Amino acid sequence: MxxxxxxxxxxxxxxxxxxxxxxxxxxxxxxxxxxxxxxxxxxxxxxxxxxxxxxxxxxxxxxxxxxxxxxxxxxxxxNIAQTEAVLKTGRERLSDMERQYVELGAAIEELRQQLIEGEANLLKLKTET
Missing domain, CATH: 1.10.1660.10 (Multidrug-efflux Transporter Regulator; Chain: A; Domain 2)
Structure with missing residues (x-):
């Protein structure tokens, strides 16, 4: 082979x-x-x-x-039309992915903030007891 x-x-x-x-x-x-x-x-x-x-x-x-x-x-x-159509599809998918990337970044930042607040609350609870 x-x-x-x-x-x-x-x-x-x-x-x-x-x-x-x-x-x-x-x-x-x-x-x-x-x-x-x-x-x-x-x-x-x-x-x-x-x-x-x-x-x-x-x-x-x-x-x-x-x-x-x-x-x-x-x-x-x-052929030109076929190539243009494929490129259009690729650009649309890229745009969708970029939007999802921004949304994911915002969700990650929100979760980070919630974790910081949760850790601060836990520390406060531990010091109160």
Missing amino acids: SAELMTIRQMCDVFDVTPRTLRFYESRELLFPQRRGQHRLYGRSDRARLTLILRGKRFGFSLEQIRQLLELYDPSDH
Whole structure:
């Protein structure tokens, strides 16, 4: 087996996913492993695509949005309207994430303040007894 090809088990170990996950992405035409008999073999492009798929999932993209993002990396099938649409989706998701980041920052600061107040109250209670 070529050093560039990985079995499904190797992919699972490297990317911390299950075989079912890889087969699911294949069924959704997001991954295209080579077949040798009953075995799936994943090449460098499959590994790159899986990295992008997992990153997209972590960022909250749907599988369809991930498919569109993956198409940006396939220079054989580009058109301007499609690329603009994918970039628009990416910008919208970035905007959503930035808003969530601000909201999360505010929630963290509020919790910090509550903890400071709680610790002060606890110290006061301990000194009163």
